[in-house]
Every structure is written in C-alpha cells, then in structure tokens.
Amino acid sequence: MKYRKLESDQSHGAFEVRLMLGSERVTIIMNFDFETSRVRYKTTRGEGQVDGFEPPYEFRRFMSETFVEAFVFDGELAERLLDEKHLRAEELVEDLFQVGTLKKLEDKVTEYWEKLTKKSATEEIALTRRQNKLEKLKERLAKCESEKERLERDRDETSGRLQKQHATYEQEISKENSRAQELEAHKEEVASLKSRVREESLDILDVMRAPNALSPIFAKRLHELKIGLDRVKLPESAAREFFTELAQEEFCVCGRPIDDHVRDVIHSRAEQYLGSDDVILLNSMKTAIQDAVGESHETAEEQLRDKLHSLGEAMHDERDARNEVALLQRAAEQADPAVREASEEIKKLEAELAGIARNLDKYTNGDTAENTRDVNILAERVKAAEDDVAEITKTIILKRKRDVLRRILREAYQTARRGILDEVCDAANQRITELLPHNNIRIMRIEKCLVLDGKEGGSVGENLSVAYAFLASLFNRSEHQLPFIVDSPANSIDLANRSRIGPLIPQLTRQFIAFTISSERDQFVPNLQQACGGKVQFITLFRKADEQLIEDARTTPNHTETLDGIVVRGESFFNKFQVEEAA
Template sequence: MNINLLKLDFKNIRDFRELTIPLFKEKDVNTPFHISLIQMPNGTGKTTAINLLRSIVCGEILEKEIVLSYQPTRYKCDEGYFGVLLIIDRDLYSLGMHFDYRNGVMKYETSRPKEVGGGKSFSYDLPPYIRNVMTKNFTRLFVFDGEFSENILDNKKTEAETSIKFLYFLDRLELLKIKADTLLENKRKSTKDTKVHTQQGLTKLETEEKKLKQTLVDLNKQLKKFKEESVSTSQEIEDLEKKNDELLSENETIQAEFIEFTTKISSLENDIRNGTNIILNILRTPSQFSLKMNDKLKNLSENMSKLKLPRSVSSEFFKELSDEDECICGRPILNDSIKKKILEKAEQYLAADHITTTNCIKGSIRNMDDYKELSNLRDNLYSYINEKQQLIQAKDLLKLRLDEKDQEKAEKIKQEIIRLSSNLVDLNLYIQSLETKNSAFQEEFSLNEYENINLCQKKLIEKRKRLDEASDTVNFSNGVSLFKKMMDNIISSSIDKIKEDLISKSNTRISQLMGNKDVVLEKIEGCIYVDGKKGVSQGQSLAVAYAFLSTLFEDSPHKVPFIVDSPVGSLDLKVRREVSDLIPKLFAQLIVFIISSERNGFVEGIGKYEDVQFLTIYKDERETGSIAFHTDKKFFMQFHSENEEVQV
C-alpha cells in the first residue's frame, strides 16, 4: 500500500473561512512534493489541522462537543467542511467531513475512482484493507505530534506490535488461517452424511470396522466348518445306508427279495423321472397347458380370422398414398388437410413389421392341436411314486426277518441315519443362512450382519466408505490445526525477529542523532520501553520516537506519508540538524507543520533537498476570517510569527 496526500481543504473551520493547502506539484497534479514545509504561527490552526487529519484518515466519528469546537467564532455560519485528496496505489480518493454546527454532528463522504467501485458514498469508504488498519493509534504513528512524543512510550496509546503486524504484512498470515478454516468448513459440509469430524468419532468408526472385519473372518470360518461337517455327515449317512443294505443283502433268507425290491425301486425312480419330464414338456406348450388356455387361444385364433387381423392394409399404404396426387378412388389429393387426414389414418394401422409379428402369432395358433388330458400321465406318475414308497417300506420291513442280533443292528443304523439326517438338515440351513445372497431369505430369517456373510460384506463396504470419508475430514481438520499453529508461531517468531532488528537499528540511529548512548531502546512489548541512564528528557524521547518510527516504516512494504507538527521544538541545534538530515530520507512524503522559531537548524538541513515547497499561512488581520497564503521561500525564511507581524 502506498498512500500520498495531495491536498487539504478547509471551509468554515475555526479561523479558516476558505483555505486549500496544495501538496502536489503544479506540473504533475498527481505527484506530491517530497517535502512540504508549512509554516503557521501558533494560534493559526496548526493543531486543528493535525487533529482533523488524524481523525479523517481513520474515519473517526467526532462527538458533538468536538464538532462544535470547529465552528468559527468570529463570524456566523452553520456548516463546515474539511477534506483531503489522497492517492492510494495510483487511485485517487477524496475524503470529506461535513460539519453541521446547528446540530453538532458530522458525516463522511468518499468519492472513489470508477475502477474500484466508483461514485460517491456518504460514509468513510476507503478500501477494506486500509480501513482495517487505520486505527486511531496507528495514525498517531505517522500523523505525529513532536510536542507529545512521550505518547509513543505510553503503553495505552501506542500499538507497536499491531503496527509491526500491519507494516510487515503479518496480518495477512492471520487471513490465511481464516481461509484454512473456510476450507475445513466446506469439506465438512460436503461430507455431511458421515457426520464424523472428530478424532473420537473416527476411533469409534475404526473400532466398528475392525469388529466387522473380524466377524467376516469368523463367519467364513464357520461356513467352512459347516460345509466340511455337511460333507462328512452325508458320507456317514451313505455309509450307514450301505451297511444297512449289506446287512440285508448278506442274509440268505431275504437276499432274493432285497435284490428284487432294490431293482424295482431303481426302475420306478426312472419311471418317475421320465413321467415328470413328459408332463413338464407338455406343459411347456401354452396351448396344451390347460383346457382353459387352449380354449382361450382357439378363441383368439377365430377372432383374428373373423376380424381379418392383422389387416392386410398397413400404415405404410396410407403414408405412401398421402404423397400421391390422386387417391385410389380417383379423387385428387388437393391440399394439406386431406394429406393430414390420410396420415392420421396411417397411425391406426399396424406397420408392415408389426404385421409380420402378428402373422407369426396368428400362425402359431391357427392349426392348434386340441387339448389332450394329462390326467392319465398324472395318475401314472402318482402311482409310481406310491409304489416306490411302498417298496421302500417293504424293504425296510425285511429287517424284521433278520435274527435278533442283526435286527438290533439294523434298528441302530436306522436311528443313526435319522439322527444324522436331521443334523444334515440343520447344517444345510446354517450354511444357507451364512451364505445366502437372497434378500427374501435374509428377511424371512431376520438375518443381520453378524449372521450372514453377504450382509456383513455389504456393511463392511459401507463402513469403510464412511471411514475413508471421515478419516479424510479428520486428517484435514488436524492438518488445518497444525497449519494454524504454524502460522501463529511464524507470526510471533517473525515479530520477535523484526523487533530485534528494530531495536538494534533504532539504537544505532539514536546514538547517531544524540551523539551518545545515554538513552537506549530496550524492548518493544505493546509499546516501546526506553532505558535512560540519567532519566529521559523531552528532547530525548522525541529523538527516540524519530529513530523508532523511521526504522519501523523504513523496511515496511507499506508506504505512508509522515506528517509532523512541531518537529524539533525541544531538540538542541545539533540534534535538529541530524533529524532534518535523517527524516526526509525515510519517507516518500513528508509534511511538516512548523513555527518560525523551529526553522533554525532544521530548515537548513531540509534545504539541501530539491523537491521541497515552502508554504506560509497566517491570519490576515485586515479582514476577519481571511487567511494569507504564501509559497515563496524567501518569504518563508524571513517570516516571524511570534509577534504576528509581516516583515518583508
């Protein structure tokens, strides 16, 4: 930021009826003089000008008492105005204070260039980055009152640290912290579903995910175990059945019957299989599915023939016809409305392709066979099933003809088979519960993720997704915390380092100004602390203030004008020369309000610089409220204000 003052305007302020103090060069109105020396006798309004400047740059709202204190006393008027023309980074701003003396109130007015919003606004409306820093205390550092230099040593009135932050751009690092918070907030909003944003929540999710993972491992182990058990149980049953058969087949008295039964059962099983397939194959033909279905299709076939469906005329016929000049009946197709009518007709007819499908359907049911009863086949199948059942029972009864010992054995085998079969049913149900993907089955048995592998996998995927999202957010949140912590450390460590530099540079400067080391800048802690071996005089504190301020502003990328009232009042001649030599080097724009008694020692030093204007302003007693204004250097140098007389 680079601020320069180009002009001060007064209207009906104390003794100023109308006064403009130009600070720009005639040749280039947007460039200020490097140095403007404004000589004004005490009582002319120097303090008024300084106070107004300090208020206007920071947008201070003045109280009634202060507003009224600016009202001219020597003549009557109701309104006053104080304004400045500023150039900030190449943009012109006009800032004004309107005073309403009747009501004791004031209001601001800002005119801005088009490029930065343009127009006029009836408020203090400098760019936000300037408004934010222009506090009353900050303005005291560059709108400076030499007579009150002790203020800079007063911890209530200076803001050394805040000023360092601003002048060295460290306040922008605070802005980075805010931006990081915004990023985090957006991230949280975008992962609203997860709702887990804390380390604690994340740990909980991780525990849940771990538990599910373990469950999945356990369920798979169980499945494997049940499957093995199922295979071995089936094998056992098979072995037992074989054993049972052996028991019967090896017994001579029942051997023949046993073999007969077994063969018959096997042949019946064949018959059952065949019968089933025959019925199934017949049912696969819709017209043979049932009498009702056969009737229905016959009806449809008859209807289609009766109604001449599909009609031999296709929609294409009408479409083609609509393009002809003459209808098939010989009448001419004269206009679009007739064409439209014909095309409407087309929509009511099947297209040629449609007709093909319809003809296939029609053909499939045209010469349909009559329905053949399946009752015989059904009854045969049923009798095979019954017969098989009876044979199995008969085979089972054979064991009654075994001797007692073998009978016992057979009974034991039977009981064991029953037991194992029941186990097998249970095992298969367990297996199915574990591995089924069928949602109807899962619902029927109210299975959950701790009982079914498929549900567990789904839950795990879901949980992982949430976990990924959450850990992303939580990690980012931790990153933001670290980032902010680093920023804080960098800011405070930068301030410390810059303070060290400021102190050592300032002290070099102090000894240069004073020619001794009687006064030393000790530390900057909110304000600056000075260690004076023999106490600190007013002159010494002024020198310290110059040394500190010049160092503070020298290295900052921000450039502000330095405005000073009574710059060397309490300094001795030697220090005055040093100050006048030093200050112009450090500021791009220097505005000095001075009284004639301060010229000695100070103006001579300044005189070495080229880009200087000499203004003399004093009350012209010949006319009330009239102010005399001179720009002549010679006049400036010879002016004596103490007796307020003009000496030419």
C-alpha cells in the first residue's frame, strides 16, 4: 500500500489527531491495514469511542476539504486562492461564519413541504408522476439559470472591455486634431442620414399597405369592383332579416295568408338578399375604394415610386458617408499602430460579444418547445408543476407560506453573505497595504476565488502576501481560534517582504505550525520569534542520509530516533541545520 514506508515490512500503521473546540476534546484515529489495503476510522469524544469518522456537529464545518485547505496551507501554492478551480473563497467565508445556515434553513423548509405533501397525498400514482415532472423541471431550470448567469457575466465583462477599448480607440484617433474634426463631422452626417432613412422607410411601409400603390392593375381591379357594386344597386331597406321575420307571420304584407309552402319559399328566397351588416360593409368598401383609387389609377404608384427613389438616394448618401468614416478610420489605423491595435481588439471583442449574445438568446427567446432553455418559460412551468403538486395534496395555502418564508431566508442569506464578504475584503486590503506598501495590488471582490483589481494575479510573493492578508482578516473575525499549518511560509517571498510576514503570523492565529527549509529562515524566523515574544518551539526532522547530521543529532539532548529518521527539539540545532530538507 502506498502509505507504508519504503523498505518497511510492517503490516499495520496508525495516524492520530487530537482536536480541541473550546473545552471539548475529540480524537480521530486512522488505522491502516497494509496487507488488505484498508483504512478504518475511530472517533473518541465525550460519550466514548465509536467506529467511523464521527466528529461532533460543531467540528464538521471546519473539517470540509475546502476549509481544511485554508488553515493547512501550502505557501508555494498561494495562487490557488486566485484560481476558482481550487480553493473556493466564498465557501470558506460562508463555512466560517455559518452564513450557509440560512440557505440550509431554506432547503429544510422545502424538504418539510415536500414531506408533508407526500404524506397527505390521496392519489399516490398521480402525485409521484407530478413530483417527478417537477424535479426534472427544477433541475433543468437550475442548469439553464446557471448557464444564463455565466453568459451574462461574460457579456458584462466583455461589454465593459469593449467600452474601454472604444474609449481607447477614440482617444488614440483624436490625437490628430484635424483628422478628429473631419471624422466627427462625417459621423454626424451618418447619424442624420440614418434617421432620414428610417423615417422614409416607415412612411413607405405605411403607403404599401394600400395594394393600389403597388401596381395600377390593383387600382384598376378595385375600381371595377366598385363599379360592379354600384351596378348591383344594393337595397336600402329590404334586407334578408325582413323576409326571415315575414316568414314567421300568419299573413303577408299584401293580406294573403302564409301557409307552410309559402313560408318555405320565403325562407329559400331570403338567401338571395344580403343581410343588413353585409350591406353596411359593402357600402364602406365602395367609399374606401373611391378614397384610395380616386380618378387616376397610376397616381398612388407614382407617389410610391417617388418615395422609393428618395429612399434610395438617402441610403446611397448614408453608405457614402459611412465609407468616408471607414476610410478616415482606416487611414488613421495605417498611420498610427496604436489606433490599428485598438481597432483590431474592438473587432475581436465585438465578435466575442455577438457569440455570447447568440448563446444568451437561447435562454430568453420565448421558445415554448418541450426542450426550451428559456428560463422564464421554465420558471412558469415549475410554478405550474408546483401548483399541480399542491393541488393534489391540498397544500396550496402551505405552499404560499413556504414561498414567503423561502424568500425571506434567501434575501437574508444574500444580504448577510454580501456584507461579510465586503467586510473581509476591506480588511484584507488594509493588511495588503501594510504588507506591500509599494505594490499596487488589492482584492476587488471575493467570489469562488479572490479577484484582484485590474489583474489576474501577481508575483509569487505578492500572491502569498495576498493569501496571508485574506486569511488573517478571515480568522481574526471568527469566534474560534484555528490552527494555521503552512508548508513553505516564506520561500517565495523576497527578503525585503519576509520581515513583514513574520510579525503578521501572531495576528493570524494563536497556533501556527510552519514546515520550513533552511533557506527560509533569513528575515522570517527571527521576526516571527520576536513578534511571538519568544514563544516558539523549534523541531527539526530529517531522514537518515547524512552521517555527520546523524552524529550531531545523537549528541544533542531531546532527540528521538526512528527507523529511518531523527527528530530533534531545540533552537540551536534548528538554526544550524543546512540541508534542503523539511525542517
């Protein structure tokens, strides 16, 4: 098994860690069986020893993988705090201050509601079907919302970069005064012509709604229709309704009796007459045709042709004006490399922004297909599915109360989380100023990682200083004192800044364990020892490889020897140790 020491034939091993939280003590033991390649945990706490990894609840929030990486820290990998693929800075803050409890409460409210609806269901099969549908919709909505938020962040970031690049472009191209004035004049001309094209286009679209404007043939046919309607001589008073009512009478208007045969004849011939509504409609059509066509069949088409010609000229003028702007810009780019570079970057960002917009449109395009990504449509479907579940379990009122409580908890979580993140960020920036007074580096915000202002990262030493400042600000605001274990605490920091790191450590934590090599001692250990008031334990650990070191260690008090290594306690031996091994 890989955890067994090389050249060792031991079949078993153990690793033990003892923890104190307030006055409560917990011991966790890992027992290794090298023969069967198995590891077993045992946990000892107030009520005795139990099998498995079972620390009390109060310990668990400090023992997640994310949180342990914060106080068991590799100084040479400080850039992980600036990389969202590794340490989750937001989760770290939430775990320490238990802000996530509000989120867990929201989940508990949802779990309680789901449990209650399941218990009170009267149609189990229907309930299961509706709940399965609801869960699938929730999962799809969450996935689409997450992707939409990511695209919106990318869009906002790219848009901001594009805006800055436009400003840079305008600044560079305006350095030559006469060129800038000429360019501005042509831009104003483009804007004016663009407005004219739009107004004339809208006017033409309005005119084209009349078919007689498209062709004299339409005008001629409409005029012939009106003449035909005039020739028909539409009745003024005798409409279909008159004969329908007459057929219901016993006697005709002429005094003769109306029997069943006559009544059937009246009904059949009434269909030859128009209804009063039809007469009104046809008369309106005649008037409208007369107003539109008039006496000349070609007038409307000629007017439309003139408008199209005017629009064509406006579009041609606008195109020429745009070409003039493009020529001036191209000339500026050829004459000035800075303008050309800014223009190329603008084109790149515009293409990138267009791609983001196309992808983002999938989540807001109103698509109602079954596999839609539109988050609003999906949210409506989730709400409808929740109403279906609530209806079948008679819990609509409870659902409304649940929604109110969840909204309150969600808003409280967001407010508390943002407030704590901002406070930690401000405190960390204050410490960064103290550590690196001459470096222009600060934390802009805390997200999945630490986001630096105006840069993706600093030098190795700057990254480590930022990490220390962040962790110091974080731990000093907590009600608990956490042990801080660091591998290579100052190896990547130059000598000038090491002197500032040492005094910071006692402010960071009351319990500090550092694994150092001999090259790190300068300017770090003496300053650390002075800041601690001398309360430092020095332990040197090395493998049995150097005979002189082995002999020196054996002559030193307080040494312990194992199968393949030696442990020596004491400052004197620690300071003399010069091999590039962990010390």
